[in-house]
Amino acid sequence: MATLILRRTCLTLLAVSAAASPALAEDTIKVGALLAVTGPAAFLGSPEVKTLQMLVEEANARGGLGGKKVQLVVKDTGGSPEKAISFARQLIEEEKVFAIIGPSTSGETMAVKNLAEEGKTILLSCAAAEVIVNPVAKHVFNTPQKDRYAVVKIFQHMKKLGVTRIGLLSSNTGFGKAGKEQVERLAPEYGVQIAVNDVYDKAATDLTAEVTKLKAANVQALVNWSIEPAQAIVIKNARQLGLAIPIFQSHGFGNIQYVKAAGAAAEGVIFPAGRLLVAGGLSDQNPQKAVLLAYKKAYEARYGEEVSTFGGHAYDAFHILVKAVEQAGLDREKARAAIENMKGFVGTAGVFNLSPADHNGLDLGAFELLTVKDRRFVVLDR
Amino acid sequence: MFAELFFQYLVAGLTYGAIYAIVAIGFNIIYNTTGIINFAQGEFVMLGGMTAVTLHERLRLPLPAAIAGAVLVTIGVGALIEVTFIRWLEKPSVLRMIVITIGVSILVREAALLLWGQDVRTLPYFTGDEVSSLSLLGARISPQVLWTLGTCAVAVAFLSAFFKFTMLGREMRACASNRDAAALCGLPTRNLVTLSFVLSAGIGALAGCVVCPITYTQYNVGTGLAIKGFTVAILGGLGDSVASIAAGLILGVVESFSVWVLPTAYKDAISISILLAILFLRPSGLFGAKGSR
Numbered sequence: 146m147a148t149l150i151l152r153r154t155c156l157t158l159l160a161v162s163a164a165a166s167p168a169l170a171e172d173t174i175k176v177g178a179l180l181a182v183t184g185p186a187a188f189l190g191s192p193e194v195k196t197l198q199m200l201v202e203e204a205n206a207r208g209g210l211g212g213k214k215v216q217l218v219v220k221d222t223g224g225s226p227e228k229a230i231s232f233a234r235q236l237i238e239e240e241k242v243f244a245i246i247g248p249s250t251s252g253e254t255m256a257v258k259n260l261a262e263e264g265k266t267i268l269l270s271c272a273a274a275e276v277i278v279n280p281v282a283k284h285v286f287n288t289p290q291k292d293r294y295a296v297v298k299i300f301q302h303m304k305k306l307g308v309t310r311i312g313l314l315s316s317n318t319g320f321g322k323a324g325k326e327q328v329e330r331l332a333p334e335y336g337v338q339i340a341v342n343d344v345y346d347k348a349a350t351d352l353t354a355e356v357t358k359l360k361a362a363n364v365q366a367l368v369n370w371s372i373e374p375a376q377a378i379v380i381k382n383a384r385q386l387g388l389a390i391p392i393f394q395s396h397g398f399g400n401i402q403y404v405k406a407a408g409a410a411a412e413g414v415i416f417p418a419g420r421l422l423v424a425g426g427l428s429d430q431n432p433q434k435a436v437l438l439a440y441k442k443a444y445e446a447r448y449g450e451e452v453s454t455f456g457g458h459a460y461d462a463f464h465i466l467v468k469a470v471e472q473a474g475l476d477r478e479k480a481r482a483a484i485e486n487m488k489g490f491v492g493t494a495g496v497f498n499l500s501p502a503d504h505n506g507l508d509l510g511a512f513e514l515l516t517v518k519d520r521r522f523v524v525l526d527r
Numbered sequence: 528m529f530a531e532l533f534f535q536y537l538v539a540g541l542t543y544g545a546i547y548a549i550v551a552i553g554f555n556i557i558y559n560t561t562g563i564i565n566f567a568q569g570e571f572v573m574l575g576g577m578t579a580v581t582l583h584e585r586l587r588l589p590l591p592a593a594i595a596g597a598v599l600v601t602i603g604v605g606a607l608i609e610v611t612f613i614r615w616l617e618k619p620s621v622l623r624m625i626v627i628t629i630g631v632s633i634l635v636r637e638a639a640l641l642l643w644g645q646d647v648r649t650l651p652y653f654t655g656d657e658v659s660s661l662s663l664l665g666a667r668i669s670p671q672v673l674w675t676l677g678t679c680a681v682a683v684a685f686l687s688a689f690f691k692f693t694m695l696g697r698e699m700r701a702c703a704s705n706r707d708a709a710a711l712c713g714l715p716t717r718n719l720v721t722l723s724f725v726l727s728a729g730i731g732a733l734a735g736c737v738v739c740p741i742t743y744t745q746y747n748v749g750t751g752l753a754i755k756g757f758t759v760a761i762l763g764g765l766g767d768s769v770a771s772i773a774a775g776l777i778l779g780v781v782e783s784f785s786v787w788v789l790p791t792a793y794k795d796a797i798s799i800s801i802l803l804a805i806l807f808l809r810p811s812g813l814f815g816a817k818g819s820r
Contacts, residue, residue, distance in 0.1 A: 191645065343791040343792070345792075345794075350742035351543055351742065357535045357536055357787075358791075374647045374745065378742070381658070385660040386660070402646050406649045
């Protein structure tokens with residue numbers, strides 16, 4: 146008897162859910178957020194997910210996407226590629242999302258690149274590595290500026306300073322490795338010799354010995370490529386040793402907490418970054434200024450914390466998706482084609498001009514060289 | 528130039544070593560009383576640093592008061608952990624204790640993430656600032672390294688005196704060498720174990736505060752610091768704080784000189800190789816008596 150009742154209840158539930166789900170599917174459109182909300186890459190995923198939650202709420206208040214309410218399905222990967230794979234499967238096969246925004250890191254993105262391709266699901270990655278979009282995969286896009294352009298910006302400035310002999314330090318992470326490779330590849334083009342080229346552990350607590358090595362090698366500039374606290378440690382150690390050479394950092398330095406942490410040592414550090422960090426100081430002619438200030442104001446008012454470029458990558462991804470749906474409607478393939486051919490989209494990272502051969506769409510002009518002055522980010526005067 | 532470089536690498540090694548040593552000391556105290564390794568020791572270091580930063584920045588306490596407050600708070604957490612998770616266990620096996628302390632460390636780390644978020648924080652330098660350094664035989668050293676070494680020395684002097692000359696210290700050692708016999712002699716063994724957690728939490732927190740300006744602090748720094756601290760504690764011989772300091776400085780200097788001649792990437796490989804060699808050749812540690820444990 147009990148089994149019978151149980152069975153009947155189950156059947157009823159099934160019937161009810163079967164009846165309910167198509168109705169639900171008709172007025173909502175699911176967007177997956179596959180982000181490292183916690184874990185070691187939380188500084189990326191946390192502002193990204195907050196940004197998306199804010200944008201989805203705004204979009205729904207304006208009537209949703211293509212006439213449907215947007216439902217954000219958040220999956221926290223914790224920064225692990227393995228989790229990213231299984232969550233990506235869930236999003237594509239079970240949730241049948243319209244598109245996925247994320248993952249936050251390059252390693253995770255490469256792990257799910259093929260899944261998105263096979264599942265014919267639009268993937269808008271918030272990670273920067275060039276391999277994500279080169280070779281091009283039909284459904285895979287990314288919104289941050291390319292590593293290569295960050296390195297080009299640095300080398301162009303070195304040329305101006307007459308620097309020909311540098312020391313390169315990087316952390317043993319995907320980000321550090323990708324940057325190191327770009328620096329090594331582009332150095333000969335700019336006539337720069339890498340005299341010291343060392344990789345340190347991402348959890349490094351002090352780098353005095355590494356800096357001593359640079360001092361002994363008589364380098365004219367230091368380039369450091371990492372996203373960990375080590376990037377704020379290395380500049381302290383360099384200045385403590387009396388090393389007065391210019392210090393270049395990657396775009397990973399674009400987080401004011403590292404400036405606070407390095408204090409006096411952060412003064413004068415040069416690094417390439419998007420314009421979000423210096424939005425207030427841009428000229429009114431800059432097409433990005435209005436977008437940047439609007440995002441900054443909305444985010445900071447809502448979350449009471451400083452906006453970061455990483456959240457900006459999610460902002461750009463969501464708006465690219467919105468614009469594509471506005472143009473092409475809720476057909477996946479048509480929306481994908483609309484993204485691929487999008488021109489002149491003004492985002493937080495720069496002005497996007499996508500094409501079938503370029504699934505990133507940003508050029509060198511998306512980066513600005515910044516420096517630290519009186520514990521704040523300012524555009525470097527040239 | 529060569530001599531100058533030599534001293535600079537030596538000083539860099541002392542910086543590494545000072546950080547390792549001060550974290551290692553905390554491992555010895557609990558080991559001395561209970562014979563177990565507390566894998567949550569790194570979390571005490573993190574809690575000390577994070578609490579001090581909060582007290583200093585949010586409540587605007589002066590630095591010494593913030594550090595004292597952080598030590599007290601961490602002591603409270605240490606006692607709470609012992610009373611909640613360890614005290615009621617009857618003769619726990621080593622394996623069980625390892626699993627429990629690892630579990631506690633994850634718990635504390637996640638709580639810290641919820642409480643403080645993932646931001647990197649730091650205390651101001653005790654003397655000077657981020658760029659100041661003292662000149663020593665042509666090499667430059669941050670004053671904070673001297674503070675760390677000094678704190679190591681004071682902590683070890685205090686602990687040695689405490690364990691050797693006070694009744695309470697002797698009781699704690701009795702508790703370690705044979706808990707049943709100690710209990711039969713009327714010693715309050717459970718309270719002594721709690722006291723050992725209190726002491727090591729206090730020392731850990733102090734370590735966290737003094738290294739914080741050099742290494743920064745974040746909810747997850749505990750693990751990394753604990754791994755090196757643990758390596759050093761084993762290298763010196765578990766339970767001996769003076770040996771820990773010596774081993775810490777030796778390891779730091781070896782690592783630093785390895786950077787001179789080899790790519791930095793080999794630094795950790797070298798320290799782990801040394802650890803393995805010691806475990807094979809002298810299982811009781813560099814300075815441990817042969818045949819002990």
